[in-house]
Amino acid sequence: KSLEAHRLIEEMMVQANVCAAETLEKARTPLIYRVHETPSQEKIFNLADFLHTIGKSWTKGEAPTTKRFNKLLGEIKDTAHAEVVNEVVLRTQMQAFYTPSNVGHFGLNLDRYAHFTSPIRRYADLIVHRGLIRALNLGDDGLTDREMSELEGIADHITDTERRSMAAERAAMDRYIAAYLEEHVGALFTGRITGVTRFGLFVRLDETGADGLVPVSTLGDEYFIHDDRTHALVGERSGKRFPLGYNVEVLLAEATPITGGLVFQMMSDPAPRDPNAPSPRLGMRGRTGKGGGFKSGGGKGGPKSARARNGGKPLNGLKGVRKGKRK
Template sequence: MSVLERAAAPLPADELAQRLRVGRDERRDFDAALAAFERSGELVRNRAGALLVARRIAALAGRVEGHPDGHGFLVPDGGGASVFLPPHEMRGLMHGDRASVRVSGQDNRGRPVGALVEVLERSQRRIVGRVHLQHGVTYLVPEDRRIAHDIVLPDAGKVKPGQVVTVELVQLPTKHAQPVGRIAEVLGNYADSGMEIEIALRKFDLPHEFPKKALAQAQGFPDVLQQKDIQGRRDLRELEFVTIDGETAKDFDDAVYARREGRDWRLWVAIADVSHYVRHGDALDQEARNRGTSVYFPRRVIPMLPEKLSNGLCSLNPDVDRLVMVCEMAISAQGEVSRYEFYPAVFRSKARLTYTKVWAELSSGKAPAHLATLYEVFKALHRQRQKRGAIDFETVETKMVFDARGKIEKIVPEMRNDAHRLIEECMLAANVCAGNFISERHQPVLYRVHEVPAEDRVAALRDFLAELGLQLPGGAVPRPKDYAQVLERIRARPDFLLLQTILLRSLKRAVYTPQNVGHFGLAFDAYVHFTSPIRRYPDLLVHRALKAILDGKKYDGVDWEETGRHCSETERRADDASRDVEAWLKCYYMRDHVGEVFSGTITGVTAFGLFVTLEDYFVDGLVHISELGRDYFQFDAARHLLYGERTKKRFRLADRMKVKLVRVDVDQRKIDLVPA
């Protein structure tokens, strides 16, 4: 220990043995002693495997993330590996707290284990859950299973067991006592229509009520454009712009128009000029930043901006004058953007079209000239993107159909068509132009970054593809066009969508950051989000950056690093909340089908069982490994496979199987299946 204490840097075990002159016949005892010191927490290893004395390690500060099983993790503020917190360390902590911990050793999986030093900051949010009564004690079971504590409610008043409430903590948990709460809000009964969304809003701490100042600011804008708003803008009101969106859309960010110019085209992409109304630092801006994004639930939207703006002044509704930021592009016959410019304008959408209507007209060959021209532009842009080697994933979304009482009647697929792709391609072109324009002028901004995939994930993907006789070209770090080649090769297979999902899982998640490292999936060197400022805060920042450049100024006063982290987190939060509501609704829907037999496809293989997607229902359930038969099943992660040692029975990703629905737990969002 004294050698390590005096060492200027952590020492590998071999070097420590050499310094201590440990003989070959003593090495086994020496290694055993080191292991004992590690278990006791006196020694720890760094990421390189070198040893250091635990008491020399400074405490790590970070955010606590709870786990339904009672343990937790500390996610360090400065990044790096998360620290495992055993259940006994979590007794005095709650999910969302900030704490400092000292690494005290490693567990049997090699993870750093932490011991609590102090709680730095308690999570202030209210906790939502259901009220229970047992042995005369009323308590709350949190909906967020990452909060492992039940919360005692000494004064429940007239609240009945089974009702959903939010509570404020009046007594924090300790290692020897449960937390105590006070009821702040009674939401209603668990089965009430829309309750799943009310729960999600509070479970994921989603802002859903606008501050009075923000609402007052929004209400203060005139309902129609004033002459002063139009001054200094180009007038595009004569051009035949249209919006193309889904049937239920209410906030229209973008409109498009194109025309032929010889062998080439000119494309206009007009985007709602939200930055004209929402100025840096004002009440609307502060709340938009706080929310980060609009959140889309089945039958309900939590907008980033008040309705006066999101569905009114900023929405590009037909037959009304609107303020827009325009990206005007010259597109060559080969689909290349030869030149572009950005400018503020006033325009008027001529029609609110839907994907269904536009595709019906395009596929019939009877589309009006302005749509036919847009379609030609799309095909040229798309060919160029394929030539560049961008990855073109083909997703299948699902839609829940509800009855008048808010209960799901059925779940149906929503297949994308070329009308969706047309708008997507136009938006990609405008986003790339914005990214290049800002990057070339060295204006800080939030880029939409998609890093190259991690080598270990690429290796696992290659192992899996090899099982199917497929190959991912390229080296340790493949190029986007290598992924595109695989997609093209499997496109005609019946299991295409599933194999595509595996390819997608090997990629990293896109994030917002001021560090421009490019977008791997789209194969762009500089890419920003410019086209949805009504519903995404980074797009609003991009608009401000563009305007600053056009005015010969610099847009500053933003902590770009912190704002990038915040916007990435609010995006994840919105996605998690939407998925949670969908899972709740699907579980509620499937309760009526317990005992029925379904055909399904294995869409996930884990050490504890198989995830099976039920055909025609688009719902996932778990076949636990204990239900697969009297055998010892080995898990092969690389090949996405479970195989029985005795029976040699194999369950592989993409295999079909018959299953019976035996149990649905709405609280846990779990659907249990057994082989039929």
């Protein structure tokens, strides 16, 4: 099957990257690793708080491992919570980067990993190739002594340019989608809530994958509070909720091609109050009477546009996470 062939090729590429790192280490030649750090304690605590709200346990003192994440994803597969848990697990992960100091690759569950297989699009791969040329005496165009002494700065530069290029790619995609949808202002679309913030909801459309913002000030005639534990906006009086992963219908209110911004109006009713959910944290408004939530009904609480977001490749070591940071 095609999918099996893709998996085989991917596995061979991963093993080649590992082999390149091991070979350079054995030859005591400095190299640039692709590293992916273990999730921070704060991220794990937030994940544990969220899982508790859907009846899943995660011991906060438990060391995070790829195996533990895969177990969680396997337990919720094909359940009503699968999509939202997938999103929260994804956001728990750290962002991969390049460095001459090896700390391993958590997402792939590897002790060492160096990009080697894509020299056309990654300068980091060429650094590894030239390191191998020098280490194995394969020619005269290996790494120089000066380059080997500057690997830390080179790695930082590669990481920065990678992130800038990813941001440019997302921005270009945003603008193209906004230009296409500009002719459909006023139309209804189905989608899913993919982001929850104190100023509104990010919704991804089913048909195009476009992302836009529903400002919290347009959600209804009550204050909506951002509950960071359950990843939901919660009505202060009614307790009704707009949670992460919730399927909704929205009206396209604004499309701005020059910025790539899309603004939606929520057409779906919120989910009912969850009797098992803890009371939301009231934030600043709960303590001082302002700032913790936004009163809905046409106020000026939220920004007018939102940049669409486009995920990268999956973390192959974590089974079931469909979109995430590039390995």
